[in-house]
Amino acid sequence: MNALTSLDRPNSYIGRSVPRPNAKRLLAGRGRYVTDFVLPRMLHVAYVRSPYAHARIVSIDAQAAREMPGVKLVATGQDLARLCTPWVGTMDHFKGMKSPPQLPLPVDKVVWSGQAVVAVVADTRALAEDAAETVAIEFDELPVVVDIDAARMPGSPVISPELGSNLCFHGKIDTGGVDDVFANAAHIVEEEFHFGRHTAVTMEPRAIIADYDASEQQLTVHHATQTPYQFQDIYSRHYGIPESRVRVIAPDIGGSFGMKLHMYHEDMAVVGLSIMLGRPVKYVADRIESFVSDIHARDHRVRARMAVDADGEILAMDVEDVTAIGAFSAYPRTSVVEGNQVYRLMGAPYTFRNYRADLQVVFQNKVQMSQYRAVGHPIACAVTERLVDMIAAKTARDVFEIRSGNLIPDDAYPCTSPTGYQFEALSHHACLAKLRQMMDYDRLRAEQAQLRSKGIHRGIGIATFVEITNPGPAFYGVGGARISSQDGAIIKITPSGDVRCLISVTELGQGTETIIGQIVAEHLGVDRNRIKVITGDTETTPHGGATYACRGAGIGGETALQAALKLKANVLSVAGAILQEASEKLDIQNGWIIDAATMHPRVELAEIARIVYFRSDTLPPGTQAQLSVTHHYAPQGYPFAFTNGVQGCHLELDVETGLVNILKVWVVEDCGRIINPLLVDEQIRGGVVQGLGAAFFEECAYGDNGQLTNGSLADYLVPMAVEMPDIEIGHVETPTLDTQLGAKGVGEAGTAAASAAALNAVNDAMAPFGGSIAQLPMTPARILKALGHI
Amino acid sequence: MSEPINVSMTVNGSRVSCGVEPRSTLADFLRQTLALTGTHTGCEMGVCGACLVVVDGRVVHSCLMFAVQAGGSVIETVEGLTERAAIADLQDAFHLRNALQCGFCTPGMLMTAYSLLSQPGIPTRDEIRDALSGNYCRCTGYEAIVDAIENVARDRDAASIAQTREEAGA
Numbered sequence: 001m002n003a004l005t006s007l008d009r010p011n012s013y014i015g016r017s018v019p020r021p022n023a024k025r026l027l028a029g030r031g032r033y034v035t036d037f038v039l040p041r042m043l044h045v046a047y048v049r050s051p052y053a054h055a056r057i058v059s060i061d062a063q064a065a066r067e068m069p070g071v072k073l074v075a076t077g078q079d080l081a082r083l084c085t086p087w088v089g090t091m092d093h094f095k096g097m098k099s100p101p102q103l104p105l106p107v108d109k110v111v112w113s114g115q116a117v118v119a120v121v122a123d124t125r126a127l128a129e130d131a132a133e134t135v136a137i138e139f140d141e142l143p144v145v146v147d148i149d150a151a152r153m154p155g156s157p158v159i160s161p162e163l164g165s166n167l168c169f170h171g172k173i174d175t176g177g178v179d180d181v182f183a184n185a186a187h188i189v190e191e192e193f194h195f196g197r198h199t200a201v202t203m204e205p206r207a208i209i210a211d212y213d214a215s216e217q218q219l220t221v222h223h224a225t226q227t228p229y230q231f232q233d234i235y236s237r238h239y240g241i242p243e244s245r246v247r248v249i250a251p252d253i254g255g256s257f258g259m260k261l262h263m264y265h266e267d268m269a270v271v272g273l274s275i276m277l278g279r280p281v282k283y284v285a286d287r288i289e290s291f292v293s294d295i296h297a298r299d300h301r302v303r304a305r306m307a308v309d310a311d312g313e314i315l316a317m318d319v320e321d322v323t324a325i326g327a328f329s330a331y332p333r334t335s336v337v338e339g340n341q342v343y344r345l346m347g348a349p350y351t352f353r354n355y356r357a358d359l360q361v362v363f364q365n366k367v368q369m370s371q372y373r374a375v376g377h378p379i380a381c382a383v384t385e386r387l388v389d390m391i392a393a394k395t396a397r398d399v400f401e402i403r404s405g406n407l408i409p410d411d412a413y414p415c416t417s418p419t420g421y422q423f424e425a426l427s428h429h430a431c432l433a434k435l436r437q438m439m440d441y442d443r444l445r446a447e448q449a450q451l452r453s454k455g456i457h458r459g460i461g462i463a464t465f466v467e468i469t470n471p472g473p474a475f476y477g478v479g480g481a482r483i484s485s486q487d488g489a490i491i492k493i494t495p496s497g498d499v500r501c502l503i504s505v506t507e508l509g510q511g512t513e514t515i516i517g518q519i520v521a522e523h524l525g526v527d528r529n530r531i532k533v534i535t536g537d538t539e540t541t542p543h544g545g546a547t548y549a550c551r552g553a554g555i556g557g558e559t560a561l562q563a564a565l566k567l568k569a570n571v572l573s574v575a576g577a578i579l580q581e582a583s584e585k586l587d588i589q590n591g592w593i594i595d596a597a598t599m600h601p602r603v604e605l606a607e608i609a610r611i612v613y614f615r616s617d618t619l620p621p622g623t624q625a626q627l628s629v630t631h632h633y634a635p636q637g638y639p640f641a642f643t644n645g646v647q648g649c650h651l652e653l654d655v656e657t658g659l660v661n662i663l664k665v666w667v668v669e670d671c672g673r674i675i676n677p678l679l680v681d682e683q684i685r686g687g688v689v690q691g692l693g694a695a696f697f698e699e700c701a702y703g704d705n706g707q708l709t710n711g712s713l714a715d716y717l718v719p720m721a722v723e724m725p726d727i728e729i730g731h732v733e734t735p736t737l738d739t740q741l742g743a744k745g746v747g748e749a750g751t752a753a754a755s756a757a758a759l760n761a762v763n764d765a766m767a768p769f770g771g772s773i774a775q776l777p778m779t780p781a782r783i784l785k786a787l788g789h790i
Numbered sequence: 791m792s793e794p795i796n797v798s799m800t801v802n803g804s805r806v807s808c809g810v811e812p813r814s815t816l817a818d819f820l821r822q823t824l825a826l827t828g829t830h831t832g833c834e835m836g837v838c839g840a841c842l843v844v845v846d847g848r849v850v851h852s853c854l855m856f857a858v859q860a861g862g863s864v865i866e867t868v869e870g871l872t873e874r875a876a877i878a879d880l881q882d883a884f885h886l887r888n889a890l891q892c893g894f895c896t897p898g899m900l901m902t903a904y905s906l907l908s909q910p911g912i913p914t915r916d917e918i919r920d921a922l923s924g925n926y927c928r929c930t931g932y933e934a935i936v937d938a939i940e941n942v943a944r945d946r947d948a949a950s951i952a953q954t955r956e957e958a959g960a
């Protein structure tokens with residue numbers, strides 16, 4: 001007889017692949033994205049943008065625009081500065097970091113090409129654009145700061161002279177002893193890496209409608225964002241509207257990936273425009289505007305070296321990262337987090353203890369760089385894993401062997417990384433072994449050798465990683481940013497025995513509402529079809545962190561779990577009173593109150609609800625039933641729940657053209673307790689493809705004058721279906737013991753290591769030619785150059 | 791030049807007649823005038839595939855066509871195909887396989903799949919990936935979409951074989 005698994009219990013949903021109830025609506029074309037919204041008397045804004053990367057605004061002549069058909073308002077930086085207080089993208093825990101104040105629209109100068117300067121509001125977007133074309137802005141060009149080295153040279157033009165230099169932040173980590181280790185090492189490998197800028201290219205661009213009602217001093221913002229509470233706080237504070245009168249609604253969102261949690265100037269301006277007009281104002285970025293105003297990601301030059309002893313044991317790493325972030329640090333999360341994670345995550349999977357790193361975060365005249373999926377991880381992973389492969393080559397070891405000799409043993413936890421990250425429990429070796437078997441590694445190597453003799457050049461690359469998930473207040477809160485690391489849920493039982501859960505984590509298509517429904521169903525004891533999960537509205541859901549840094553399942557999920565247990569206790573208490581039974585002897589299953597020992601059904605949950613809501617007169621005196629609960633959960637214990645895993649990449653390189661055909665990718669991932677394998681795997685696949693985009697295609701190309709030269713979807717290459725491989729996924733499950741749920745995050749794992757594995761695979765394919773590459777994206781031209789063909 | 795021009799067309803089975811600005815694209819007309827917001831725009835230059843609709847039996851980019859050019863045409867959007875259950879199996883397969891996340895690319899993906907599977911035979915995975923080469927998706931990594939379309943192709947083929955057998959047997 002087959003043993004029963006935990007999934008055979010009634011209402012067992014955690015660990016089960018169930019599809020997303022809310023996906024059917026999207027499939028029927030009934031999604032409701034901000035882009036789709038039309039409000040009564042709604043107006044549209046178009047922005048006049050700067051053609052220069054750095055220039056003083058001499059004058060603005062908007063008279064002609066004001067007289068154009070349908071135009072309701074033309075507003076400049078001065079107009080909005082009267083309503084909106086400036087913001088500064090710094091956090092206290094980044095000691096010494098600086099950034100200039102920002103306003104919705106600039107008042108005296110522009111600092112990147114594409115910066116919005118004048119807002120034109122009209123009856124339709126087309127009319128607003130027509131009028132915007134007639135606005136004449138006179139600029140006085142200033143010297144442009146683009147290059148990361150030139151920006152830091154003495155005598156370089158300083159973008160914000162009040163800050164004294166173009167250096168936003170300088171960080172150092174030094175465990176000591178690094179020079180000695182390198183002096184005595186048997187081998188040293190070193191490399192200079194370049195990581196280009198890329199950007200989110202969400203399918204739905206940024207979209208926002210601000211609707212200010214002066215009669216009630218009420219601001220309602222329909223905002224395609226992953227963090228509505230953060231924006232409620234920002235709009236309230238910067239426009240001086242009480243928080244209770246600011247409502248931010250995040251409906252269906254067409255992709256986000258970290259891009260839609262930053263403050264954008266156009267979005268802030270829309271709020272002010274609505275206040276000025278007393279009418280709803282809508283802004284939807286078109287694709288070209290997205291390229292010049294959405295945050296860009298990465299942009300690092302890393303010089304790194306690694307020391308190893310004669311036995312192939314890694315001893316130390318020495319790293320210098322220079323990253324360029326645009327003319328200011330993004331708000332409210334800052335643009336230092338990316339570099340901070342790069343230099344703290346270096347070498348994190350390995351045992352070595354000696355580490356030194358220098359991080360410089362530099363201002364330049366480009367659009368802001370800030371957090372995007374897998375913040376910093378792909379850089380730290382690619383640098384570390386490439387150096388490890390270089391050591392393998394230098395010491396004539398296999399790439400699996402060098403890793404199994406140096407990864408932190410699976411039984412060595414808890415432990416810390418040289419940079420102070422605390423690891424509760426990771427499973428590098430289990431993952432590595434599983435990957436080897438999934439890849440059928442030995443066969444691939446044999447095949448590779450065989451094909452090489454036929455002039456076919458395949459490459460095999462692997463990359464281990466750790467990922468930061470479930471961040472506590474150490475991430476933002478301690479730095480003074482008003483970004484919550486806790487979440488809140490309200491769960492109610494309706495009079496007919498259905499369940500509504502309003503929770504602060506948000507849905508972006510990753511499946512938040514589905515997994516929250518699974519967790520509540522399992523822990524309350526009801527069928528998941530009877531549960532409605534509601535997210536994305538600050539008016540109805542409790543304040544919480546929402547969605548960032550892989551926290552939805554781990555923190556939001558635990559919030560839902562604890563809330564469900566609290567509600568269950570309330571239900572059983574009133575059921576006990578009704579049934580004249582001790583509540584400990586009762587349980588809930590399939591929407592029935594049952595005898596916990598015999599599983600015998602006693603009374604339906606719906607009947608309890610009916611009595612509570614309509615016949616409280618029949619309850620024993622003194623019974624005040626609580627069929628709604630509010631519960632908050634803030635992570636305690638470890639500052640972050642680290643996950644880990646390893647990826648493998650198999651590809652074929654055409655050495656004549658430099659083109660790469662990605663044959664297959666494997667991922668073994670340990671995100672702790674898996675709530676829904678179907679959704680977890682698709683998070684990983686989507687993440688891997690974003691990582692492969694960065695590895696091979698995506699780059700925001702700039703000219704020396706600070707002009708973005710490929711700002712359209714025809715010029716900026718994104719990964720498409722034909723170029724992408726099938727991706728095989730395996731799991732190791734090491735639940736965190738910090739929560740009852742045991743879940744960690746998974747949304748960024750795919751992106752964290754995909755480009756590193758690809759980099760190693762391309763270098764592996766090139767090995768017989770003696771070439772090597774250390775720049776992403778690995779375009780055909782760069783590959784041919786590495787091969788010495790051009 | 792921006793005076794509205796009267797156009798008539800059939801959209802999702804209904805006759806539509808109204809004035810449109812000459813510069814209005816078919817995508818904008820469907821979305822804004824007819825409130826058929828299931829058709830999306832992601833690039834407005836013919837590369838992302840979010841705006842695909844059926845015009846006179848062919849799947850076309852509604853962002854690349856002016857509404858006035860569609861005068862006299864028969865147009866179907868995701869709403870129309872849904873209502874007449876023409877893509878119900880595809881929608882089910884996408885749902886079960888979780889072949890969508892944010893859903894913004896999805897109507898366009900369904901259009902491409904609808905068109906591909908109207909050809910006889912079962913496409914290979916490579917052929918499916920090839921057919922999707924004009925549909926950008928940032929969320930899924932494509933594999934689930936390929937799986938879903940492949941599953942429907944197999945099911946439809948099996949159903950048609952069964953039907954042929956039944957007819958032959960009858």
Ligand code: FES
Nearest residue numbers: 833834836839853
């Ligand atoms: S909007 Fe038509 S192809 Fe992108």
Ligand code: FES
Nearest residue numbers: 891895927928929
């Ligand atoms: S599901 Fe989001 S773009 Fe495809």
